[in-house]
Each structure stands twice: as structure tokens, then as C-alpha cells.
Amino acid sequence: MNKDLNHGRLLANRYQLSDLVGEGAMGKVYRARDTILGGVTVAVKFLSQALLNDNMRERFEREATISALLGEKSIHVVRVKDYGVDKNNIPFYVMEFLSGASFNEVIRFNPLTLDRFLTLIRHVCLGLESAHQGIDLNGELCRIIHRDIKPSNIIVVQDPTLGEVAKILDFGIAKLIQASANQTQSFMGTLAYCSPEQMEGQELDNRSDIYSLGVMMYEMLTMDMPLLPQNSSFGGWYQAHHNFKPEPFSHQLQIPEKLQTLVLRCLAKAREDRPQSVREILNILESLESLESIPIDHITNPSNLLIHDDQTQVAVDKTLNTESSITEICLQTTWPQNKPLRKIVFAQLISTPLGEAPVLCVMLDQEDIHNRIASICYNQFLYLNYPHPMLLWITLLYNAEHGPKWLSCYLDLKSNKGQQISRSLSEQGKYRILFYALNQSSRCQHVASSVINAQNRKMLEQWANLSQVTRSVGDVTLAKEILKTELEKLKDKILSKVKQSKLTDASSG
Template structure:
């Protein structure tokens, strides 16, 4: 095995490169540790120096920033956490590190059964929808077109709270490279999945991604390509995408007519004949998914190749909605954590009492969470939750977890293991029953750290009272507030709720 000089390298005084985990025409990806966050695992991608020139630095920064904001807007897009240019002028960006399987690897084993197919395509479409609607950047809405939708750019992983989770990789990077001046006469993309207009070198819009998704959908159901060229050259694929009609579906697959019609429409040669947005695809998928999941839960049995359904009782949101304000808590504006136990599991919740109008103002909001840990003088976690509405501003909901208590350790572990929590709202005017419930997801790296903190704290010595640690964390919280607020204002889009998590 050849020696890699990057092994052990400390990038940007922060990221310790551990091992190469992937490489391709666009660059190399390394598993790394973020030394600033106590060794959190991240992925660092170096863009190939052959594709970029010095004039790309400002463009790379803009594109990487937009893609980072997109990753905060949708859980179906791999998050970009940081970006920069190393000492050799090679751009890199830092992503969340996810252990999953690419869709291309999955399809080598089998085509997908209909329920699983619908669930996965819905998630891909949600990611595309978020990108195509655009990100607010420097007071401008910037739509993002992927330009390279294909199975190898789609990651499938198991999420502890959501079941099977699908994420799209490399958003915006294809455009970044394609726009480089030294690539003017080059073609960027993957021939088998390119729209006709992309092969012509035209300016692209969201309908180009929809064409590529149509190719992917056909492949997911059949393990075959819908269009096969005479030769696998650029010219062969150009002719195929422009003039060859998709092969009809095998009747034995028993694909619903609405689904087969959708895929054929996505593969239309003219953009005007395709679905005009990802929302149109979602509208067609919705009744199909309901028919598969009616009166059933939507959780995967990871030990089976196919999807397993089980009868579902009351959901955790149903149970939260029936809770009453504890008799031992004052009826005032406070925030506190509490576990809710069911027959199947224990769930983490955050309870808050606010004015009724204040609650209504936060139901459409950007949700953000972050966890800060102080080891000394007393192991303590500050659990930060923020609800931000562009019109009404932020509502900060901080609370503390004492990790020298069994209750604090238990809460930290459950938060880390489940990857989410519910926020329960009680109105000052009518505290008898929970008014509303919102779900907030936690970044995977923070989940791992919560579990680690709970484990490490057991052996830590206490040298002072818990209040001293709380005071230190409170000062750090006040210092972080402006940065968190800037981030929330950057990603907020009117009328849509976004779920963010600090890493």
C-alpha cells in the first residue's frame, strides 16, 4: 500500500486527517478528527487541484457557504461544516461524517421493493425541493441545482429516531467546477444520468435534476438503465438522451400506473414536459406512501432485506399532547427537561411555559439546538434550544444537565441515542394540558459527544458546586448568542420551519 503524506496531517490547525475513505475525479475524502471539538469525527474533502485555478477561491467560498446553509435547511443533504484553502491552494470542505451505504452499492445487491422505493425517493425529492427553492445568502435567494444526481451521490443510513434516512452528497460542487474558466470546453457530470440540455452545455434549472432523478428512479425499481446508448462515448449518450425512448417497465414488477407515469414524465426530453418542481413529484408520491403505511408504523427492521411493518399504537406526539403541567413546577416562564416513558421506549422532552400568543408565534420557526459541556469544576451540560421567527425574533430555551446525577446522565444518553427530542409548550393562561409539540433533531456528532460525556462524567472528580459550572456556561452562552442568531437569520426562509443543530 502506497504511503499517503496526508495521514496524520493537521489541516487548518484543527482537523487531524486519519485515513482516506474515498476518491474520484472530483477529489479525495478523508476521515478526520476535529481537535477543536474534542475529537469529533468529520469528513474532509479536497477538491482536485487539476479542476481548479487561483481565481476559484472567492467562488469556492461562496458556493461552499451556500451549500453549508442548505445542509442546515434540510436533513436530506449532507452538511458542510467548514471550508478553506490549504497551504498548496487546494480548496477543501469539511462535512459531517456518516456511516452508511451509497445507493449505488445498495442497488448492486437488489432492486428495491415499492414501499422502500417510495420512502427513499420522497426523501431525495425533499432534499431537491429545499435546494431548488433556494437559500437566502447576502439578501439574495440563491437556487441550487445539483447537476450530478446519481446513485453514488445518495447516501442511505440508519437513523435512531427516523429509521432509514437518505442524504444527498456534493450539492453545488459540480456547478462550482463547471463554472471554472479552465473548464469552459469540458463536460462535467455523469453521462448516464445527464439531461439532454446538460449535454448541450445549456444553463440548467431544477428540471435537469428532475430528469436525472427519473433515471435513478427507473434504476432503483429495475436494476436496469432506462436508456442504453449504442456506445458509451459522449456522442453515444448524447444521441440516447436526445432520441432514445425509455424502455417500458416489465409488467411483472406490478408498478402502480401513477408511479410509472411519473418516472416516464421525469424522463421527458423537453424540460417543459417534465414535472416542473420536486413538489409535483412529492404530490404523486404522497398517496402511494399512505397506501403502504396506512395504519402502520414506518420503521425499518434492519435485520431484514425488505421493509417490515408493525401495528402502531399512540405516537409519542399523541402522548406528549395529553400531558399535564407537573404539580411540583411553578406556573411561570421556565424551561426544564423531562423523560417520558412508554411501553416501548423512553423519550427525551423539553418542557416550557410561555404566553399563549408567544407559543403561536413560534410554531412556524427555525429550530436550533446545541450542547456545551464543562468538565470542571463540576461536569455540566448546557442544553441550548432556540426558536427563531423572522417577524418575532428568537425565543431562547436553555437548561442544564448535571452529569454527576443519574438523571442528568440518563437524559444525555437518551438524547444521544435517539438523536431528537420533543419541545412541549404550555400556556400561562391555560396550563392544564400541553398546547403544542415540536420535534427537534440533534446533529449526529453532538449525539456521539452526549453519550461520551455521560460516560466520562462518571469518573470525574467534583471540585466545586454545580452553580459555578452553570455560571461559566452561562457566560459562554451569552458570548455565543450573536453567532447563533446570525446563523439563524442567514438560513431563515419565510413560512418554512427548519431544524438546525450545532456541531
């Protein structure tokens, strides 16, 4: 066996190459140590010597540029850190080293559970959306079409902060859509995942990636391909993508009908029949994530009082891998010195690697905290725009043995803090509840997480926007009293619904 001459080589007086970890049509990828940054592991990709011409050099440099700029926008795209040419005049670029499994490996033996599917495909969609929205290249907004979305180009890594994260790889054949450029028309991609228009060599837009995404989603859910050609030639796949209907989903898989419809829409032959943007897909995925929530009927209320509700079961932090590190941050969060040591509830934003996260801080007796860990959590939001824009954020913890625990928090939506928290709840779609014990306030005792569905997230944003243009004509205290009174009217109705849902769950179990 010939020894790899790159092994141990010091590249650009900085990157010490070790083993070859990947090889493809465009070139080779090596594991390396960044000697300047304390030996951090990176990946170095070289352009294949067989492709050393001006056109391929330009494409290779474009791949590095695209990945670098997209990596700044989204954590769901592999990040490029450096670019250069070695002493043999061979281009290379340096990217984060990703140790994980591709979607191919993840679904090799079993299809994904619905929860895991929704999490990972949402990551892919967020990365794709950042590409489709475009990057600023030399002062021009250039939208990017990946053109090769498939399971082998998505890797799942275990991030020390975020848990399980999906990232898009290989923008090697991505196309920049520039208004000022003449776009070439040629076929590039992987036959099984290509859109009909891609097979024809037509000019592509974001809807071609959405078709490829649909093929991949079908495969992730079923471990089968939606289309099977008569043979694996270009002509066979051309006929399949143009003329064959996708295989129907098996009823045994118990895939929600709404998700089946979404995947089949992505696989529409005509691009105008597909979802027109990744954001449209994300909105549907978010609604699927909150399918288990049980709505509480709206009640008759004053015309200036707006009510929205949401309820989800509290998820104990250790059951959510993706939140484990943020949970650790929450557990280390101390009770603020400017807050009294008594049984109160207040909201704040805490710093995490994902940015500012909204949390609800609660102080209870130690025994009460223990009693509430297994509770069901119901959320409701009441908004008042007159006499002063105010939001009442209600969390109900309930279990049959210990009864209800009402956690009420007022947000003044004319204040910067209230605006920030309301918008953060809307943007992130979830919040954490941090429990503190009266006699042990130095650290958080327990953390629970609760999800806000897409409809309520939209309402929170609308209320924040409305409050900015609504003039306060009364006292803040009066607004709080009105909301408190409305809550008292609602309590029996909420409890009735909670108990009924518990009985329904018990009977269905």
C-alpha cells in the same frame, strides 16, 4: 506503497486527519477527528493540487458555501461545518462524516421494495426541493441546480435519531442561478443521467435535475437503465437521451401504474412535458404512500359540518426503522401531571429531533392495551365552523375479537394549541398513539403510528386557515355536542365499512 503524508496531520490546529476515504476529480476526502469537539468524526475534503487555479478555487469555495447553506435548510443534504486553506495554500472544507451506502450499493443485488423506494426517494426530493427553492447569498436569492443527480451521489445513512436517511452529496458542479450573473453554457455531468438540454450545453433549470431524478428512479425500481445507447461515447448518449424511448417497465415488477407514469413523465425529452417542480413529484409520492387506505363514503350532513376521513393499518413501532428513535422518545413520555388518571383521550405536541410531533394520548386498562395492539386503525376528521370552529379527531381501533374502541379528541381551532396541532397533523402527515395503563401511568406502555393521506392533510390545513377568519358566535360546549351527535350517526356506517374491508382482505389473502 508510499505513505500518505496527510495521515495523522493536524489541520488548522483542530482536525486530526486519519485515513483516505474517497478520491474524485475535485480532490480527496479524509476521515478526521475534531479535537475541539471531543473527537467527533468529520470528513475533510481537499481541492486537488492539479486544479489549483483561481477558477477552481472559486468553484471549490462555492461548493462549500452551497452545501453549508443547504445543510442548514435540509437534513437531506450533506452538512458543511468549516472552510479554510492549509499551510500549503490548498483549500479544504469540513463536513459531517457519513458512514453508509450509496444508492449504487443499495440496489446492487436487488431492486428496492416499494415502501423503501418511496421513503428514500422522498428524502432525495426534499433535499432537491430545498436546493431548487434557493439560498440567500449576499442578500440575493439564488436557486441551485445540482446537475449531477445519480445513485453514487446519494448516500443512505443510519441516523441514531431518524433511522434510515438519504442525503445528497457532491454539489461540486452545482450551478447557482443568479438574476444578476451571466450564466456560462457548458456541459458538465454524468452522461447516463444527463437531460437532453444538459447534453446540448443549454441553460438549465430545475427540470434538468428532474430528468436525472427520473433516470435514477427507474434504475432504483428495476436495476436497469431506461435508455441504452449504441455505444458509451458522448455521441451515443446524446442520441439516446434525444431520440430513444425509455424501456417499458416489466409487469413482473408490479410497480403501481401511477408510479410508472410519474417516472416516465420525468424522462420526457421536452422539459415542459416533465413535472414542473419537485413539489409536484412529492405530492404524487405522498398519494402513492396512502394507496392502501380505504375511503368511507361521505354522508349527507349539515351545511356547516365538513367531514373527511382516512384509514390506515396501525403500524407497530418496531416494524418502522425510520421511527424507532421517535418511538423511544414517546415511550419515555410520562402522563402529564395536570391530567386526571382516568380513561381519557387528549392531544398534545411532543418535542422530537424533527420538531414538534402530534400525539394522541390514551389511558386504558392494561389488558385493553394488550388487546388493541393488533387492531386496525381508522381515522376520521369532522369539522364544524358554526357556532364555533371545532375539529373532532376520531380514531377507531378495531379487531374482530374485541370489537371497536372509539378514541375521540376535540380541537378548538380558535385556540393556539388547536391550530398548532391541526397544522402539525397536516404538515407531518402522521401521528402517534401513546397508550398508558391506569395503574402504571409513569410511562407510556405502547406506541402505534398512523398515516394521514395527502388529501386529508390538505383539508386539515384549510380548516385551520378557515377557522382563523371565522368568528365564534356560540358556546364551545355546544359545538362539541353537535360533533358528538354527528359521530353517533356515523358509527354504524364506519363499522360496516371496517368489517367489509376485513372480509375483503381475508378473501384476497
